[in-house]
Amino acid sequence: MDRITAAQVFVTVAERGSLIQAADHLEMSAAMVSRYLVSLEDWLGARLLHRTTRRVTLTDAGRLALPSCRQLLETADDVKHIAGNLSQEPRGRLRLTCALSFAEAQLTPALMAYQQRYPQVHISLATTDLGINLAADQIDLAVRISNSLEPTLIARPLATCRSVLCASPEYLRRHGTPATVDELPHHRCLAHALVSATQFRFRQGDKVVEPTVDVSFTTNETAILRRALLSGGGIGILPTYYVSEDLRRGELVPLLKDYQLETLGIHAVFLSRQHQPLALRLLVDFLAEQFGGEEPIWDRGLIDAGSAR
Structure with missing residues (x-):
């Protein structure tokens, strides 16, 4: 028995709820679909489906087997693509999206290095801090900085984003250096407009501390917030990247x-692992290699940024 085909038949029947519809989709006869299902059940030693004249439903064993069968199909697809792409040069166009600040500071240099390695790959990078529909906007890859991702998307971790509370030496000379969070309400605080005062949330041990601060300046651009801090405008929080x-x-x-x-x-976020272009597979691997490790490349050796850890 071709177990991969049998798994594909089972998954298709489970998704469509009908042997006839599965047979049409797979371009098989209903009898062939039934034979594959019986063979798979014999191999597993369990009944996977309740069959009626109108519809099929999963048994308890079928519900347990379905995720593993899907994983088997993904693994087989990965092996096929890897074997078929070993001698190929990646080429084509990739459409990416990312927040402007990360694109400027970290992603763009990495993409230039990637294109030096694979010059036949063309990249179109759009920057936005807002969520974007990958399918509707035909985006191949999004780099997202978040702890809450859409469950329908596939995500591969690339690195950790740490932030640091900071100010310029000039501001601290004029206004003093706060020793505790309780002193922050007496300082000029600057913030990103998307998070504003809620950005000033700290943890000390098991305790969460949220001082009430007076945010005197907000902006929707990280670059402008950085410039305001460098200009001595106040205290703010910025990503270490x-x-x-x-x-x-x-x-x-x-x-x-x-x-x-x-x-x-x-995270590197994309719609599916199946049938990925070689250029996209290699790009995700490349970004994980560039940014990954125990700590991101931009944090390495950053001894003085203690609050960033």
Whole structure:
């Protein structure tokens, strides 16, 4: 018995709820579909489907077997694509989307390195901080910075996004350096418009601390928030992927290192693992290699950014 075909028949019948509809979809006879199902049940030693004249439904064993059969089909598809692509040069066009700040600071240099390795791949990168429908907008890959992803999408972790509370040395000379979060209400606080004051949420041990701060300046652009902080405008929170060099040079100073800020996941998000173009498969692997590891490349050696950890 061809077990992969049998698994495909079972999954198709389960999804369509009908042997006839599955047979039409798979371009098989109903008798052939039935034979594959019987063979699979004999091999597994369990009945997978309740069959009636109108409809088929999953048994308890069928519900347990269905995810594994789907995984088997994905694995077989992966092997087929890998074997078929070993001697191929990736080519074609990939459409990507990402937040502007991450695209500017980290993703664009990585994409340039990827294209040096695979010059036949053309990339179109659109930046937005808003959610985008990958299917409707024909996006091959989205880089998302979030802990809440759509369950219908496939995501591969790339790195961890840490943030740091910081200010310029000039601001701290003029207004002093806060020693605890309780002092933040007495300082000028700057924030990203999408999160505003809710961004100032800290954890110290098991305790969550949310000081009431006066946000005197907001912007929807991370670059503008960074410029405002560098200009001595106040205290704010920025991702380390964007300000790691400012911290290393001492142009921004990390504050309240005993308090932790929320960390977010950075993910490569796409619609499906099946039938991926070789260029996309290699790009996801490349980004995981570039950004992955125990800590992201932008955080390595960032000893002074204690509040970023």
